[in-house]
Amino acid sequence: MSSRRTILESLRSDSSVSILIIGGGINGAGVFRDLVLQGVDVLLVDKSDFSSGTSAATSHMAHGGLRYLENGDFSLVREAIHERNLLIANAPHYVHPLPTTIPIFKWHSGLLNALLKFLGLINKTVERGAILIKIGLSIYDLLVSSNLTVPRHSFMSKSDSLARFPLLNPSMICTATYYDASILAPERVCIELICDALEMGDHARAVNYVSAVGAFDDIVRLRDELTGETYTVKPKLVVNAAGPWIDQVNKSLKRHTSFVGGSKGSHIVIDNQQILNAIGDHEIFFENDDGRIVLICPIANKVLVGTTELVCDDPDQVCCTPEEVDYFIAMIMKMFPQANVSKDQIIFSFSGVRPLMSSQSTDRGSVSRDHRVSLLTPGDGVEYPIYTLVGGKWTTFRSLAEKVTDQTLHALGRTRQYSTSDLAIGGGKNYPKHAEDEQLLLDNITLETGFESSRVKNLFDRYGSRVLQVASFIHGEYAGNDYCLENHSGYSRGEIVFLTRCEYVVHLEDLILRRTLIAMLGEISLGLINELSHVVGDELGWSESTRKDEIDGVKSILIHKHGVKLL
Numbered sequence: 001m002s003s004r005r006t007i008l009e010s011l012r013s014d015s016s017v018s019i020l021i022i023g024g025g026i027n028g029a030g031v032f033r034d035l036v037l038q039g040v041d042v043l044l045v046d047k048s049d050f051s052s053g054t055s056a057a058t059s060h061m062a063h064g065g066l067r068y069l070e071n072g073d074f075s076l077v078r079e080a081i082h083e084r085n086l087l088i089a090n091a092p093h094y095v096h097p098l099p100t101t102i103p104i105f106k107w108h109s110g111l112l113n114a115l116l117k118f119l120g121l122i123n124k125t126v127e128r129g130a131i132l133i134k135i136g137l138s139i140y141d142l143l144v145s146s147n148l149t150v151p152r153h154s155f156m157s158k159s160d161s162l163a164r165f166p167l168l169n170p171s172m173i174c175t176a177t178y179y180d181a182s183i184l185a186p187e188r189v190c191i192e193l194i195c196d197a198l199e200m201g202d203h204a205r206a207v208n209y210v211s212a213v214g215a216f217d218d219i220v221r222l223r224d225e226l227t228g229e230t231y232t233v234k235p236k237l238v239v240n241a242a243g244p245w246i247d248q249v250n251k252s253l254k255r256h257t258s259f260v261g262g263s264k265g266s267h268i269v270i271d272n273q274q275i276l277n278a279i280g281d282h283e284i285f286f287e288n289d290d291g292r293i294v295l296i297c298p299i300a301n302k303v304l305v306g307t308t309e310l311v312c313d314d315p316d317q318v319c320c321t322p323e324e325v326d327y328f329i330a331m332i333m334k335m336f337p338q339a340n341v342s343k344d345q346i347i348f349s350f351s352g353v354r355p356l357m358s359s360q361s362t363d364r365g366s367v368s369r370d371h372r373v374s375l376l377t378p379g380d381g382v383e384y385p386i387y388t389l390v391g392g393k394w395t396t397f398r399s400l401a402e403k404v405t406d407q408t409l410h411a412l413g414r415t416r417q418y419s420t421s422d423l424a425i426g427g428g429k430n431y432p433k434h435a436e437d438e439q440l441l442l443d444n445i446t447l448e449t450g451f452e453s454s455r456v457k458n459l460f461d462r463y464g465s466r467v468l469q470v471a472s473f474i475h476g477e478y479a480g481n482d483y484c485l486e487n488h489s490g491y492s493r494g495e496i497v498f499l500t501r502c503e504y505v506v507h508l509e510d511l512i513l514r515r516t517l518i519a520m521l522g523e524i525s526l527g528l529i530n531e532l533s534h535v536v537g538d539e540l541g542w543s544e545s546t547r548k549d550e551i552d553g554v555k556s557i558l559i560h561k562h563g564v565k566l567l
């Protein structure tokens with residue numbers, strides 16, 4: 001695997017590439033892996049870090065989208081459920097079945113509204129009652145009936161529900177529970193897809209912090225955001241996977257489009273043991289009186305609360321506002337009126353912009369989450385076609401990638417060699433299926449490295465079967481001299497160096513926000529930032545002034561974009 005510098009330098013001697021993918025979020029990464037698997041030479045660039053756009057702002061769900069049934073999006077729901085099941089199988093280290101419980105407050109509400117919505121006569125959303133939810137869940141189950149990766153839905157009476165969730169609002173009339181899946185670390189899945197592709201050979205090249213900034217004739221101009229240097233590439237075709245930035249990217253490639261209408265959504269992470277105990281391993285999923293969806297779910301040992309839907313056209317400037325925080329707190333209190341919840345329990349917040357297909361609808365929640373690939377044929381002074389990925393969900397990245405790959409292979413006069421349906425991702429490869437297999441794997445690593453068994457288990461929980469790679473790296477580089485970080489006993493110096501070197505860390509924020517869950521789970525401190533800046537800085541050869549700039553940069557992002565109170 002080549003370094004960032006080597007890849008950029010290679011463009012000076014030979015700028016030709018079959019496919020240039022612009023955008024290294026989950027969709028760009030998915031297309032990258034699929035095309036590389038077919039043997040195509042591909043260059044992937046992202047103006048920032050991989051998976052730092054919308055793909056870092058999700059509700060951490062791999063889901064079918066129960067409520068899209070009302071819009072008549074049956075094929076999308078079927079496709080998403082299928083992809084959810086594949087993710088549970090292919091990324092078992094990060095994607096797990098999630099019991100999702102809906103507290104219900106009315107019996108009949110929403111029936112007429114849902115019918116009119118289904119018929120396309122209105123686009124308003126109102127609270128849904130038990131009967132409508134029963135119909136929706138029965139259809140949801142029917143769509144999965146051929147593949148029972150997760151159990152079917154069930155209803156619980158009010159008394160049983162209160163026995164199971166004692167803090168739940170006692171004015172509910174019953175609860176319904178169905179299954180979707182949670183993705184513990186969506187950003188890690190994305191980087192693992194990219195690493196998997198890079199391991200397939202030199203025909204795969206990926207660089208973060210490189211923007212597509214211009215176009216002429218058969219050329220795309222790229223800019224290295226670290227140095228300001230520019231490079232030119234001559235692609236046979238371009239895939240624009242820039243999420244909410246796709247129209248901006250097309251504009252920089254001299255094509256004027258208005259494919260997306262952004263919809264901002266935020267989340268908060270709270271440290272509240274009482275709520276965590278109250279929900280257990282269930283996601284609580286409900287709607288506000290205006291029909292807006294609210295979720296309260298466990299994420300490691302913290303609680304994730306989301307989300308909002310607000311019109312937003314500048315994906316570079318989003319953060320969770322005080323009004324959104326007030327709304328989230330009110331929603332928690334609505335569902336758990338006796339809970340002790342306050343703003344100072346918020347340890348992290350994040351926001352992103354859904355790259356929805358542009359729509360005239362004033363109800364952002366009802367705009368379809370489906371995706372499409374728009375082909376811009378050569379013209380306006382550029383000689384290559386541009387395949388633009390419009391819309392879509394994180395969950396359906398693989399099927400969208402498959403469509404784009406098939407279309408672009410066809411354009412290159414090639415055919416698909418391999419499917420990605422059963423292709424495991426990163427630490428999901430050779431994932432032990434049974435407890436005994438897992439124990440055998442961990443025992444072997446413990447024996448080979450001399451690490452404590454608890455440490456090997458910790459690495460397995462974090463990286464799945466990549467534990468082998470991580471443990472051998474640490475053992476090979478540090479032998480018996482690895483040590484735990486002073487400010488975070490769960491990480492060692494060797495592990496941080498592994499992530500920095502093998503997972504393309506460029507800035508300190510990449511490590512704190514995306515290669516690890518350190519920031520999201522409230523484990524960051526000024527001492528840890530300082531300590532990590534030395535470990536990462538030594539590895540990347542930072543000068544003292546660069547190290548200080550990195551510390552200032554990450555502090556500013558944590559405070560202003562993620563509402564972190566640094567101590």
Ligand SMILES: Cc1cc2nc3c(=O)[nH]c(=O)nc-3n(C[C@H](O)[C@H](O)[C@H](O)COP(=O)(O)OP(=O)(O)OC[C@H]3O[C@@H](n4cnc5c(N)ncnc54)[C@H](O)[C@@H]3O)c2cc1C
Pocket residue numbers: 022023024025026027028045046047048049050051052053054055056057058059060061062063210211212213241242243244245249263264265266307308351352353354355389391392393394395396
């Ligand atoms: C609040 C919220 C909650 C969501 N929850 C879920 C969920 O639970 N489950 C689910 O399935 N989906 C969910 N989604 C939807 C999902 O997150 C998105 O559909 C998906 O992440 C889009 O990925 P992407 O790769 O298309 O875009 P992005 O992740 O935004 O990637 C685009 C990339 O393009 C790069 N880029 C932009 N301009 C340039 C340029 N000029 N040069 C190079 N690179 C460039 C950006 O830096 C960015 O990294 C949610 C979305 C939001 C906002």
